[in-house]
Amino acid sequence: MKKVKITILKTTFQEDLAKEFGVEGLTTCPLMKEGExxxxxxxxxxxxxxxxxxxxxxxxxxxxxxxxxxWYYSDWIKTPGVAIVSCNDGLRPVIMKLEATDIESKDD
Structure with a gap:
Protein backbone atom coordinates (compact mmCIF):
# COMPACT_ATOMS: atom_id res chain seq x y z
CA MET A 1 0.00 0.00 0.00
CA LYS A 2 1.19 3.52 -0.83
CA LYS A 3 0.51 6.92 0.69
CA VAL A 4 -1.90 9.30 -1.05
CA LYS A 5 -1.14 13.02 -1.14
CA ILE A 6 -4.14 15.20 -0.24
CA THR A 7 -3.86 18.87 -1.17
CA ILE A 8 -6.51 21.39 -0.13
CA LEU A 9 -7.22 23.29 -3.36
CA LYS A 10 -10.12 25.54 -2.34
CA THR A 11 -12.25 26.40 0.64
CA THR A 12 -15.51 27.61 -0.80
CA PHE A 13 -18.59 29.32 0.60
CA GLN A 14 -22.06 29.14 -0.90
CA GLU A 15 -23.23 32.57 0.19
CA ASP A 16 -26.78 32.30 -1.10
CA LEU A 17 -27.37 28.96 0.63
CA ALA A 18 -25.64 30.10 3.82
CA LYS A 19 -27.83 33.20 3.93
CA GLU A 20 -30.95 31.05 3.70
CA PHE A 21 -29.91 28.06 5.85
CA GLY A 22 -26.72 28.85 7.77
CA VAL A 23 -26.23 30.26 11.23
CA GLU A 24 -25.31 33.91 11.63
CA GLY A 25 -21.61 34.54 11.03
CA LEU A 26 -20.93 31.32 9.11
CA THR A 27 -17.79 31.52 6.96
CA THR A 28 -15.54 29.11 5.06
CA CYS A 29 -14.45 25.93 6.81
CA PRO A 30 -12.33 26.78 9.86
CA LEU A 31 -10.60 23.38 9.86
CA MET A 32 -9.00 23.25 6.42
CA LYS A 33 -6.80 25.86 4.74
CA GLU A 34 -5.96 26.22 1.05
CA GLY A 35 -2.53 24.83 0.28
CA GLU A 36 -2.41 22.39 3.20
CA TRP A 71 -12.31 7.24 -12.75
CA TYR A 72 -15.91 6.63 -13.74
CA TYR A 73 -15.63 5.51 -17.34
CA SER A 74 -13.28 8.32 -18.44
CA ASP A 75 -15.80 11.13 -18.03
CA TRP A 76 -14.40 12.81 -14.94
CA ILE A 77 -10.62 13.15 -14.43
CA LYS A 78 -8.15 13.07 -17.33
CA THR A 79 -5.05 12.20 -15.25
CA PRO A 80 -4.58 8.64 -13.98
CA GLY A 81 -3.87 8.39 -10.26
CA VAL A 82 -5.64 11.68 -9.48
CA ALA A 83 -9.07 12.50 -8.08
CA ILE A 84 -10.62 15.91 -7.41
CA VAL A 85 -13.11 15.56 -4.58
CA SER A 86 -14.91 17.62 -1.96
CA CYS A 87 -16.21 17.25 1.53
CA ASN A 88 -19.96 16.98 2.01
CA ASP A 89 -20.58 20.36 3.66
CA GLY A 90 -23.12 21.90 1.30
CA LEU A 91 -22.67 25.44 2.61
CA ARG A 92 -18.86 25.56 2.70
CA PRO A 93 -17.40 22.66 0.73
CA VAL A 94 -13.66 22.11 0.66
CA ILE A 95 -12.19 20.96 -2.68
CA MET A 96 -9.25 18.54 -2.54
CA LYS A 97 -6.81 16.95 -4.96
CA LEU A 98 -5.87 13.33 -4.22
CA GLU A 99 -2.74 11.94 -5.86
CA ALA A 100 -1.26 8.48 -5.82
CA THR A 101 2.40 8.49 -4.70
CA ASP A 102 5.28 6.02 -4.57
CA ILE A 103 5.67 6.54 -0.82
CA GLU A 104 5.37 3.21 0.95
CA SER A 105 2.88 3.04 3.78
CA LYS A 106 4.25 1.81 7.11
CA ASP A 107 2.51 0.17 10.05
CA ASP A 108 2.27 2.52 13.00
Missing amino acids: VYYADYARPDGFCDEAWKAIYQYVFALAHGVQEI
Whole structure:
Protein backbone atom coordinates (compact mmCIF):
# COMPACT_ATOMS: atom_id res chain seq x y z
CA MET A 1 0.00 0.00 0.00
CA LYS A 2 1.19 3.52 -0.83
CA LYS A 3 0.51 6.92 0.69
CA VAL A 4 -1.90 9.30 -1.05
CA LYS A 5 -1.14 13.02 -1.14
CA ILE A 6 -4.14 15.20 -0.24
CA THR A 7 -3.86 18.87 -1.17
CA ILE A 8 -6.51 21.39 -0.13
CA LEU A 9 -7.22 23.29 -3.36
CA LYS A 10 -10.12 25.54 -2.34
CA THR A 11 -12.25 26.40 0.64
CA THR A 12 -15.51 27.61 -0.80
CA PHE A 13 -18.59 29.32 0.60
CA GLN A 14 -22.06 29.14 -0.90
CA GLU A 15 -23.23 32.57 0.19
CA ASP A 16 -26.78 32.30 -1.10
CA LEU A 17 -27.37 28.96 0.63
CA ALA A 18 -25.64 30.10 3.82
CA LYS A 19 -27.83 33.20 3.93
CA GLU A 20 -30.95 31.05 3.70
CA PHE A 21 -29.91 28.06 5.85
CA GLY A 22 -26.72 28.85 7.77
CA VAL A 23 -26.23 30.26 11.23
CA GLU A 24 -25.31 33.91 11.63
CA GLY A 25 -21.61 34.54 11.03
CA LEU A 26 -20.93 31.32 9.11
CA THR A 27 -17.79 31.52 6.96
CA THR A 28 -15.54 29.11 5.06
CA CYS A 29 -14.45 25.93 6.81
CA PRO A 30 -12.33 26.78 9.86
CA LEU A 31 -10.60 23.38 9.86
CA MET A 32 -9.00 23.25 6.42
CA LYS A 33 -6.80 25.86 4.74
CA GLU A 34 -5.96 26.22 1.05
CA GLY A 35 -2.53 24.83 0.28
CA GLU A 36 -2.41 22.39 3.20
CA VAL A 37 -1.01 18.96 2.36
CA TYR A 38 -1.74 15.68 4.11
CA TYR A 39 -0.66 12.10 3.45
CA ALA A 40 -2.97 9.16 4.07
CA ASP A 41 -3.52 5.48 3.34
CA TYR A 42 -6.09 3.58 5.39
CA ALA A 43 -6.26 6.03 8.31
CA ARG A 44 -7.39 9.65 8.61
CA PRO A 45 -4.37 11.95 8.86
CA ASP A 46 -3.86 13.84 12.11
CA GLY A 47 -5.64 17.18 12.02
CA PHE A 48 -7.83 16.23 9.07
CA CYS A 49 -11.57 16.91 9.38
CA ASP A 50 -13.57 13.77 10.30
CA GLU A 51 -16.45 14.66 7.98
CA ALA A 52 -14.15 15.40 5.04
CA TRP A 53 -12.43 12.06 5.63
CA LYS A 54 -15.77 10.23 5.48
CA ALA A 55 -16.44 11.88 2.12
CA ILE A 56 -13.09 11.03 0.49
CA TYR A 57 -12.00 7.80 2.17
CA GLN A 58 -13.07 5.50 -0.66
CA TYR A 59 -10.97 7.45 -3.17
CA VAL A 60 -7.93 7.49 -0.88
CA PHE A 61 -8.30 3.75 -0.29
CA ALA A 62 -8.49 3.03 -4.03
CA LEU A 63 -5.46 5.18 -4.86
CA ALA A 64 -3.46 3.75 -1.94
CA HIS A 65 -4.09 0.29 -3.36
CA GLY A 66 -2.89 1.11 -6.86
CA VAL A 67 -5.97 2.12 -8.82
CA GLN A 68 -4.57 4.10 -11.73
CA GLU A 69 -7.26 3.93 -14.40
CA ILE A 70 -9.31 7.00 -15.05
CA TRP A 71 -12.31 7.24 -12.75
CA TYR A 72 -15.91 6.63 -13.74
CA TYR A 73 -15.63 5.51 -17.34
CA SER A 74 -13.28 8.32 -18.44
CA ASP A 75 -15.80 11.13 -18.03
CA TRP A 76 -14.40 12.81 -14.94
CA ILE A 77 -10.62 13.15 -14.43
CA LYS A 78 -8.15 13.07 -17.33
CA THR A 79 -5.05 12.20 -15.25
CA PRO A 80 -4.58 8.64 -13.98
CA GLY A 81 -3.87 8.39 -10.26
CA VAL A 82 -5.64 11.68 -9.48
CA ALA A 83 -9.07 12.50 -8.08
CA ILE A 84 -10.62 15.91 -7.41
CA VAL A 85 -13.11 15.56 -4.58
CA SER A 86 -14.91 17.62 -1.96
CA CYS A 87 -16.21 17.25 1.53
CA ASN A 88 -19.96 16.98 2.01
CA ASP A 89 -20.58 20.36 3.66
CA GLY A 90 -23.12 21.90 1.30
CA LEU A 91 -22.67 25.44 2.61
CA ARG A 92 -18.86 25.56 2.70
CA PRO A 93 -17.40 22.66 0.73
CA VAL A 94 -13.66 22.11 0.66
CA ILE A 95 -12.19 20.96 -2.68
CA MET A 96 -9.25 18.54 -2.54
CA LYS A 97 -6.81 16.95 -4.96
CA LEU A 98 -5.87 13.33 -4.22
CA GLU A 99 -2.74 11.94 -5.86
CA ALA A 100 -1.26 8.48 -5.82
CA THR A 101 2.40 8.49 -4.70
CA ASP A 102 5.28 6.02 -4.57
CA ILE A 103 5.67 6.54 -0.82
CA GLU A 104 5.37 3.21 0.95
CA SER A 105 2.88 3.04 3.78
CA LYS A 106 4.25 1.81 7.11
CA ASP A 107 2.51 0.17 10.05
CA ASP A 108 2.27 2.52 13.00
